[in-house]
Amino acid sequence: MTLQFDYEDVQLIPNKCVVESRKECDPSIQFGPHWFRLPVVPANMQTIIDEELAVTLAENNYFYVMHRFNPERRFEFVQTMHERDLISSISVGVKQDDITLIHDLKEASLTPDYITIDIAHGHSDAVIDMIRTIKQALPTSFVIAGNVGTPQGVTELEQAGADATKVGIGPGKACITKLKTGFGTGGWQLSAIEWCAQVATKPIVADGGIRTHGDIAKSIRFGASMVMVGSLFAGHDESPGELITVDGEPYKTYFGSASEFQKGERKNVEGKKLHVPYKGALQDTLTSMTEDLQSAISYAGGTDLESLKTVDYCLVKNTIRNGD
Numbered sequence: 001m002t003l004q005f006d007y008e009d010v011q012l013i014p015n016k017c018v019v020e021s022r023k024e025c026d027p028s029i030q031f032g033p034h035w036f037r038l039p040v041v042p043a044n045m046q047t048i049i050d051e052e053l054a055v056t057l058a059e060n061n062y063f064y065v066m067h068r069f070n071p072e073r074r075f076e077f078v079q080t081m082h083e084r085d086l087i088s089s090i091s092v093g094v095k096q097d098d099i100t101l102i103h104d105l106k107e108a109s110l111t112p113d114y115i116t117i118d119i120a121h122g123h124s125d126a127v128i129d130m131i132r133t134i135k136q137a138l139p140t141s142f143v144i145a146g147n148v149g150t151p152q153g154v155t156e157l158e159q160a161g162a163d164a165t166k167v168g169i170g171p172g173k174a175c176i177t178k179l180k181t182g183f184g185t186g187g188w189q190l191s192a193i194e195w196c197a198q199v200a201t202k203p204i205v206a207d208g209g210i211r212t213h214g215d216i217a218k219s220i221r222f223g224a225s226m227v228m229v230g231s232l233f234a235g236h237d238e239s240p241g242e243l244i245t246v247d248g249e250p251y252k253t254y255f256g257s258a259s260e261f262q263k264g265e266r267k268n269v270e271g272k273k274l275h276v277p278y279k280g281a282l283q284d285t286l287t288s289m290t291e292d293l294q295s296a297i298s299y300a301g302g303t304d305l306e307s308l309k310t311v312d313y314c315l316v317k318n319t320i321r322n323g324d
């Protein structure tokens, strides 16, 4: 590994503009068998997505991954989405109830379009076995596996049959893995994406640490196809987190999937609960994310996301906010 850097350490360098308006720039992406309006997906966390929002996103051609924290709902969720002719995208872990779900889906000839295997330390035999189980039972489901933070992790999950790998150990806003274990990609997540992308033969999902819309363009520059976003999507009307008032100001809760709050017990806690300022309608954020990505593409001198992949960049070492 060479130099490590994170989102705030990098500025992309503009190329000559080839469009008359940013509206000409297309931020859509093919990810697996489907096209989506943005290369961005809300994190599969209980305060970020619920079934209602999943339907809204699917109806409007945004990628989503339903979380796995109402395990008994997953079968019916896939069924309902298919009845409505919408994309189904669920999460699983690696335990017996997850394996049973896969077999039940096969028995019912119900194939989710996307299955995300979502555990903290995804570079493991448990995930490799789960990929094989899914691919044997539901060979046409697009499997996203993670999370990993190294090229070795990416390669082993790809070799097991993963169609995409999710990169990011501990860069999340609600994460305390880095503090509790000393491990992770927090502080160098962007270079971890680049490092992993050097060996990846399939798409990479950059997961965690996105703090601004510009970080999405940077993720793509350094090798991500899709970007998973938690805290930036928290706090909206549609966000399932609880609405609370602190000193007269509205906030919504955002908690880690490995927080005591999520787990209901203080065992292997690696996440915390935060209050995120209330942000209004999610569509406003999606619209401004779209505009910002269109603008980024125009600065890259192109008309679509491909142009971001080859732009030059500078390392500015934590100075990006100096003018703020």
Ligand SMILES: NC(=O)C1=CN([C@@H]2O[C@H](COP(=O)(O)OP(=O)(O)OC[C@H]3O[C@@H](n4cnc5c(N)ncnc54)[C@H](OP(=O)(O)O)[C@@H]3O)[C@@H](O)[C@H]2O)C=CC1
Binding pocket: 093, 094, 095, 118, 119, 120, 121, 126, 147, 168, 169, 170, 171, 172, 175, 177, 208, 256, 257, 258, 268, 270
């Ligand atoms: N991206 C990230 O940095 C992180 C994300 N998370 C999120 O928290 C949620 C819960 O994750 P997780 O606890 O993995 O899910 P699970 O509770 O489903 O556990 C996964 C399985 O892996 C085993 N395991 C072995 N080593 C580890 C390890 N270092 N961390 C976690 N499990 C391990 C667990 O056994 P045992 O419990 O007996 O050890 C368990 O059998 C997920 O949604 C995950 O994405 C959590 C932490 C970090």
Ligand SMILES: Nc1nc2c(ncn2[C@@H]2O[C@H](COP(=O)(O)O)[C@@H](O)[C@H]2O)c(=O)[nH]1
Binding pocket: 043, 044, 045, 147, 168, 169, 170, 171, 172, 173, 174, 175, 176, 177, 178, 207, 208, 209, 210, 228, 229, 230, 231, 232, 255, 256, 257, 258, 259, 270, 271, 272
């Ligand atoms: N270490 C932990 N990571 C977690 C936990 N819950 C979720 N996550 C990861 O964070 C991202 C979202 O990051 P953000 O910076 O956009 O807020 C999410 O997709 C998970 O990978 C947790 O409890 N501990």
